[in-house]
Amino acid sequence: MRNLRLTFWGLAALVTMLWLLADLSIFRSSGFFAIRNAAVQYSGALAIVCMSVAMMLAIRPRWPEHGLGGLDKMYRLHKWLGIAALVTAIAHWLWAKGPKWAVGWGWLERPSRGPQPPASNPVEALFASLRHTAEGLGEWAFYAVVALIAVALIQRIPYRFFYRTHRLLALAYLVLVFHAVILTTFGYWLSPFGLTLAALLACGTGAAILILSRRAGRDRQVFGRIAAIHHYPGVQALETIVDMGEGWPGHRPGQFAFAVSDPAEGPHPYTIASAWREDERRITFITKGLGDHTRRLPEKLRVGQEVRIEGPYGCFTFDDDCARQIWIGGGIGITPFIARMKYLAQSASGSHPEIDLFHCTAEADDEALGKLQADAAAAHIRLHVLVDARDGRLDGERIRAAVPEWREASLWFCGPLGFGETLRRDFAALGFPVAKRFHQELFAMR
Numbered sequence: 001m002r003n004l005r006l007t008f009w010g011l012a013a014l015v016t017m018l019w020l021l022a023d024l025s026i027f028r029s030s031g032f033f034a035i036r037n038a039a040v041q042y043s044g045a046l047a048i049v050c051m052s053v054a055m056m057l058a059i060r061p062r063w064p065e066h067g068l069g070g071l072d073k074m075y076r077l078h079k080w081l082g083i084a085a086l087v088t089a090i091a092h093w094l095w096a097k098g099p100k101w102a103v104g105w106g107w108l109e110r111p112s113r114g115p116q117p118p119a120s121n122p123v124e125a126l127f128a129s130l131r132h133t134a135e136g137l138g139e140w141a142f143y144a145v146v147a148l149i150a151v152a153l154i155q156r157i158p159y160r161f162f163y164r165t166h167r168l169l170a171l172a173y174l175v176l177v178f179h180a181v182i183l184t185t186f187g188y189w190l191s192p193f194g195l196t197l198a199a200l201l202a203c204g205t206g207a208a209i210l211i212l213s214r215r216a217g218r219d220r221q222v223f224g225r226i227a228a229i230h231h232y233p234g235v236q237a238l239e240t241i242v243d244m245g246e247g248w249p250g251h252r253p254g255q256f257a258f259a260v261s262d263p264a265e266g267p268h269p270y271t272i273a274s275a276w277r278e279d280e281r282r283i284t285f286i287t288k289g290l291g292d293h294t295r296r297l298p299e300k301l302r303v304g305q306e307v308r309i310e311g312p313y314g315c316f317t318f319d320d321d322c323a324r325q326i327w328i329g330g331g332i333g334i335t336p337f338i339a340r341m342k343y344l345a346q347s348a349s350g351s352h353p354e355i356d357l358f359h360c361t362a363e364a365d366d367e368a369l370g371k372l373q374a375d376a377a378a379a380h381i382r383l384h385v386l387v388d389a390r391d392g393r394l395d396g397e398r399i400r401a402a403v404p405e406w407r408e409a410s411l412w413f414c415g416p417l418g419f420g421e422t423l424r425r426d427f428a429a430l431g432f433p434v435a436k437r438f439h440q441e442l443f444a445m446r
Contacts, residue, residue, distance in 0.1 A: 324353055
């Protein structure tokens with residue numbers, strides 16, 4: 001999370017600094033309309049930069065994954081940038097429209113402007129001739145962006161509707177790129193601010209084209225076929241084993257993939273619950289009926305069905321130099337730990353940190369728990385299972401009581417986000433270095 005915050009605020013600071021340096025006359029501006037013109041330029045620049053970087057992250061590039069902590073963290077940054085773009089775009093719209101309304105209502109008097117000399121630069125003259133068109137298209141694109149981002153943020157709206165409409169943001173973005181290019185102060189373009197903005201708009205445009213042509217992530221997509229399905233009714237979970245086709249590079253325990261079983265529904269992310277073996281070329285997903293799509297999976301999936309898998313993604317891979325680890329899996333968040341236990345059980349070295357695994361769940365299934373206990377025993381991991389109704393809720397105090405050496409351990413958490421944040425704050429209050437040794441998968445792609 002620290003890297004995400006640094007990236008987010010660093011981007012805002014960089015844009016602000018370069019914009020201020022592009023036009024030092026801003027500091028000598030006087031009068032409302034001079035301030036208003038500067039505010040329109042700044043808010044518009046900040047909004048389109050946030051959208052550009054969000055668009056680049058939407059195509060799931062490989063290179064930022066390690067630095068940002070995995071695709072799950074990249075999607076969190078993508079969401080922050082989308083919200084920031086929405087807020088700054090609304091501010092931009094209000095600065096552009098509000099004074100015009102105030103003049104119409106007689107609250108402000110528009111300053112008189114004499115005739116403007118014609119532009120000597122043919123490009124500047126062309127931009128001036130397109131100004132009215134860019135303003136009109138940009139306004140309608142702004143309304144579309146507000147509606148589409150609202151759809152993305154309102155969790156009650158079904159995922160399939162979100163999936164079908166979210167791609168339209170790329171089209172609205174391309175219109176806003178035209179709006180930004182035409183209406184940005186022409187003198188900015190040869191400054192460091194203008195060159196940086198041009199580079200971001202070019203990268204964002206390329207990303208938008210990939211999204212509209214459905215080519216984002218294509219180089220990581222492999223077709224597989226469902227080999228087996230098993231349902232655990234006690235915990236409403238479904239285990240699906242997929243035989244992977246050629247091209248799947250293998251995965252590390254703790255990583256996830258996007259799976260498409262219904263093209264109309266689109267890709268859904270699932271943690272891979274198996275260790276990779278080149279001689280078997282199979283992966284396992286364990287899904288829980290938490291939404292409309294996952295609740296319907298037992299009815300829709302069948303053995304022999306072809307599925308498209310994209311991945312692997314994620315950096316929740318248990319890499320550190322601690323001699324002790326504490327794993328906490330809440331509900332279906334147990335899946336990355338299952339994959340890691342299977343990997344440790346088949347590892348040739350047999351050496352690994354001393355590990356305590358806490359699995360807390362509101363429901364219980366004897367068969368599923370039996371398999372979990374067998375996996376823990378095979379990997380030589382101490383398992384603590386807590387069923388809410390029987391054992392009460394897990395908290396930091398119970399973890400510390402069970403693992404007295406917790407200060408020397410690293411914590412790996414996968415489960416409900418609120419639960420993870422509560423544990424993070426609890427351990428941080430006792431001086432635990434959460435920034436370095438509390439690892440949490442932010443498994444919320446929307």
